[in-house]
Amino acid sequence: MAEPIPSSSGFFLPVTILVFSFFILQLFRSLCQRYFWCNCEICRAYLSSSWTKQFGNLCDWYSHLLKNSPTNTIHIHVLGNTITANPKNVEYMLKTRFDNFPKGKPFSAILGDFLGCGIFNVDGDMWRFQRKMASLELDRYSIRSFAFEIVNNEIERRLIPLLSTFSASNRGPNGSVLDLQDVFRRFSFDSICRFSFGLDPMCLEMSVPMSEFAVSFDLASRLSAERAMKASPLVWKAKRVLNLGSERELREAINVINVLAKEVIRQKRKRGFSNHKDLLSRFMRTVNDESFLRDIVVSFLLAGRDTVASALTSFFWLMANHRDVVVAIRAEADQVIGIGPNQSLKSFKQMQELNYLKAAIYESMRLYPPIQFDSKFCLNDDVLPDGTAVKRGTRVTYHPYAMGRLEEIWGSDCAEFKPERWLKNDGVSGSSVLPENPFQYPVFQAGLRVCLGKEMAIVELMSVALSLLRRFHIKLASPPPCDTHPRFSPGLTATFSGGLPVFVEEREKI
Numbered sequence: 059m060a061e062p063i064p065s066s067s068g069f070f071l072p073v074t075i076l077v078f079s080f081f082i083l084q085l086f087r088s089l090c091q092r093y094f095w096c097n098c099e100i101c102r103a104y105l106s107s108s109w110t111k112q113f114g115n116l117c118d119w120y121s122h123l124l125k126n127s128p129t130n131t132i133h134i135h136v137l138g139n140t141i142t143a144n145p146k147n148v149e150y151m152l153k154t155r156f157d158n159f160p161k162g163k164p165f166s167a168i169l170g171d172f173l174g175c176g177i178f179n180v181d182g183d184m185w186r187f188q189r190k191m192a193s194l195e196l197d198r199y200s201i202r203s204f205a206f207e208i209v210n211n212e213i214e215r216r217l218i219p220l221l222s223t224f225s226a227s228n229r230g231p232n233g234s235v236l237d238l239q240d241v242f243r244r245f246s247f248d249s250i251c252r253f254s255f256g257l258d259p260m261c262l263e264m265s266v267p268m269s270e271f272a273v274s275f276d277l278a279s280r281l282s283a284e285r286a287m288k289a290s291p292l293v294w295k296a297k298r299v300l301n302l303g304s305e306r307e308l309r310e311a312i313n314v315i316n317v318l319a320k321e322v323i324r325q326k327r328k329r330g331f332s333n334h335k336d337l338l339s340r341f342m343r344t345v346n347d348e349s350f351l352r353d354i355v356v357s358f359l360l361a362g363r364d365t366v367a368s369a370l371t372s373f374f375w376l377m378a379n380h381r382d383v384v385v386a387i388r389a390e391a392d393q394v395i396g397i398g399p400n401q402s403l404k405s406f407k408q409m410q411e412l413n414y415l416k417a418a419i420y421e422s423m424r425l426y427p428p429i430q431f432d433s434k435f436c437l438n439d440d441v442l443p444d445g446t447a448v449k450r451g452t453r454v455t456y457h458p459y460a461m462g463r464l465e466e467i468w469g470s471d472c473a474e475f476k477p478e479r480w481l482k483n484d485g486v487s488g489s490s491v492l493p494e495n496p497f498q499y500p501v502f503q504a505g506l507r508v509c510l511g512k513e514m515a516i517v518e519l520m521s522v523a524l525s526l527l528r529r530f531h532i533k534l535a536s537p538p539p540c541d542t543h544p545r546f547s548p549g550l551t552a553t554f555s556g557g558l559p560v561f562v563e564e565r566e567k568i
């Protein structure tokens with residue numbers, strides 16, 4: 059006699075129980091791996107957060123551990139994470155054994171909904187193709203002077219008027235404070251949008267509400283970063299399937315981004331792009347795929363927005379604490395550009411003569427890199443040059459923030475902010491900026507995936523720094539006690555928690 063066909067509930071119930079048990083087992087395994095397997099001193103301090111008694115930021119604690127490790131490499135076993143500040147290891151993973159240290163699937167999954175197949179989120183051929191396309195465009199001299207044009211236009215038309223209006227309406231010791239970090243985030247969003255796809259979101263026009271694009275972009279970037287902090291990926295994956303809480307918010311933010319990005323592309327198609335200089339127009343001449351173009355738009359926004367705002371925020375924090383450096387930057391500018399705060403830069407070429415300013419910017423990012431650490435996933439078992447064995451699947455992180463504080467690299471004065479260390483002949487006239495060793499200073503990453511926007515970023519940072527320092531006197535609203543570091547909020551890019559509240563006064567009025 060034929061076997062009776064099981065009823066659907068008789069079949070599905072055991073399967074559901076099986077799948078559910080599998081998920082619970084995976085969750086339990088992952089929690090065990092993270093929380094119960096290691097009882098070493100570092101893991102205990104990590105799990106109990108006892109490090110917070112001594113250090114204000116996780117990166118300061120890691121820097122302390124890395125400095126005291128004989129190999130400048132440590133392990134956080136409960137996170138399955140090897141962290142290194144050793145330049146030889148950095149060169150090995152970013153160049154020598156590049157193929158064995160890809161971004162890896164765990165990160166692609168975390169950022170996949172937001173970044174799609176954009177350059178930041180892919181490995182292999184998909185990455186190689188985009189890298190080639192983008193570097194053909196970004197390496198050109200013409201695109202750097204285009205960036206210079208856009209940035210200086212945004213500075214003259216919006217940034218300076220905004221600070222002037224603010225300073226005029228806030229004279230006197232009780233004037234109100236301006237959050238410079240917020241101003242820089244708006245500024246860099248406008249600049250990168252204009253540069254990347256010829257669109258002006260007008261974020262620096264304080265009278266106009268912050269663009270829906272910028273708000274959704276911030277939200278999607280924060281919520282995607284928070285996925286990485288969950289105890290197990292199963293937590294956010296389950297919430298995503300059920301469309302709950304932060305995952306529902308993320309989906310909604312991404313929907314807004316998708317609609318707006320598609321609209322940007324549609325408009326560009328309608329108006330024509332053959333003669334336009336922005337990056338999207340350049341890409342559209344060779345790429346037709348709509349969703350790929352969307353991913354390019356999003357990746358470039360992420361690349362050029364928060365990093366630049368972060369670099370500017372810490373630079374101005376340092377300037378407020380080092381008046382002697384401000385005086386030296388102004389003196390160099392008077393010599394190269396002409397005397398007086400209202401003399402402006404004439405060309406991109408003239409800017410390249412400002413060696414002391416460039417050195418100050420490099421020095422600022424040595425101590426406060428916008429991307430404090432960056433991780434890869436080891437594909438096959440390997441051994442790093444310092445002898446550290448790395449198992450397949452281990453997350454390996456290099457740590458530019460800690461590396462900027464290593465005596466072995468920078469000497470015994472590594473904790474001091476000294477732009478002169480970047481100048482040949484200690485800054486006497488005719489000196490030039492020494493080239494950095496990218497594996498000792500991986501602020502822009504290094505090796506095969508080195509940042510493609512580095513030159514543009516330097517142009518942007520120098521232009522803003524110069525214009526504001528020459529025209530304004532900027533003071534911290536609440537000066538920190540000596541030698542105190544800023545506190546950072548968790549996220550993909552270094553952000554000052556509480557912003558950068560300052561008083562601003564025009565120089566002629568001081």
Ligand code: HEM
Nearest residue numbers: 177361362365366369428429501502503507509510511515
């Ligand atoms: C101070 C400003 C900047 C810093 C510190 C910086 C730093 C970095 C770092 C550390 C990476 C590697 C990230 C990773 O692989 O996880 C990177 C990649 C990249 N950056 Fe930048 N960046 C800056 C500005 C910019 C700007 C303005 C642009 C665009 C115009 C840009 C375009 C890119 C691109 C396209 C990549 C991906 C390269 C690849 O994967 O092959 N960056 N950047």
